[in-house]
Amino acid sequence: MPKLVDHRERREAIAQALWRVVDQDGWTRATMREVAREAGVSLGHLQHYFPSRAALLAFAMELTAARTSDRVARGLAALDQPPHPQDVLRLVVAEMLPLHPDARASSRMSAAYVLEALHDPALRQQAGLGLREGRAMVERLVRQAIAQGEIAPDRDPDVETDLVLALTGFTPLLELGVVEPEAALAAVDQHLDRLFAGAP
């Protein structure tokens, strides 16, 4: 074998270049050439690691999901141990909203990804799976909080899970400056405060 190269590392570096381009100019203008330029590699190099634009998107999205999970995990470590379920949910929602540069890039990647997935069966399945996974995770948190008596037992876990997830609806409002980050966070807190009103 020839030169030793960490395939994974190269692919991640390229994917991060994709993020930057998507964040700045949108998925539409994230052409192979543009991504290669942003990554500081040749077009041939890029194609050596990603045979097609679709493959690049798929990988970048996987990485985006992983990154978001990481941010949540890191935030989790900064909380009390064990953390209050409300704080966990707050963290999860906050990291899905475009409230700081990293989260904004993730949010825009996801948006582009979902929009693309609507018209591509393969992507659609992958996206659906990812979203379902995320929903399941939130639902687990909600059910756990109910079991622990932190959320009133007469709350329907399914409905409450969906309502928490719907809080990501602030994304376009934040992106276009219709609501300020503080207002969005205040609303999120208001919702969670009510959800957790009941037990000590």
Next chain:
Amino acid sequence: MPKLVDHRERREAIAQALWRVVDQDGWTRATMREVAREAGVSLGHLQHYFPSRAALLAFAMELTAARTSDRVARGLAALDQPPHPQDVLRLVVAEMLPLHPDARASSRMSAAYVLEALHDPALRQQAGLGLREGRAMVERLVRQAIAQGEIAPDRDPDVETDLVLALTGFTPLLELGVVEPEAALAAVDQHLDRLFAGAP
């Protein structure tokens, strides 16, 4: 002057062709030629009415907003007179979610539009204005309901407005089949029921 043609009508017909293409294949594949084919006109014809792709998008989006308003107005007429504020809000939210074909097309147009607007200053302003307008309308409804005693007076109108708007966050979940339409509507109703819990 030569042949009499209703400019407005032609433009609307073309915009509707755009909707169909965007709904089926996404804004990316909504090329001038594709839209012209879908509209059953020549490329030159299309260009006669829309000098650029951006102009086409802008007009189509205006029309989309108008159509959504129309659907709300039509739904409003079917309610009791005067309608209960909760029913009005429910209708507004329901018509913004992709729950039936027409609303789905509108939703996808809006999504494509917002995503495009993020990286285009001119569109950004137009989109921001539209969203602000929508928010103002919802806020008016909320404040009115508070004044009428239908919503408890200790509710913050700003926060409650934002929370109602956030319910549009169901869009991606609905589009990818992560939640069913009934579940989304149930969650919307749950939220509104709680919002209006307090006075008769």
Next chain:
DNA sequence: CGGGTTACCAGTCAAGTGTATTGTGTCGGC
């Protein structure tokens, strides 16, 4: 010290893009 696998590059291709230009009817007012 080859040999073969891998990394990477420059160049090319056909397809498709938005837009501009030019041409052809077609009709209303004078």
Next chain:
DNA sequence: GCCGACACAATACACTTGACTGGTAACCCG
């Protein structure tokens, strides 16, 4: 009648796009 404004069409232009090609160099293993 006819001319100028208008609706519409056809074609051309200048690019960009994703994908492919052949080739070169680097390197590990035997």
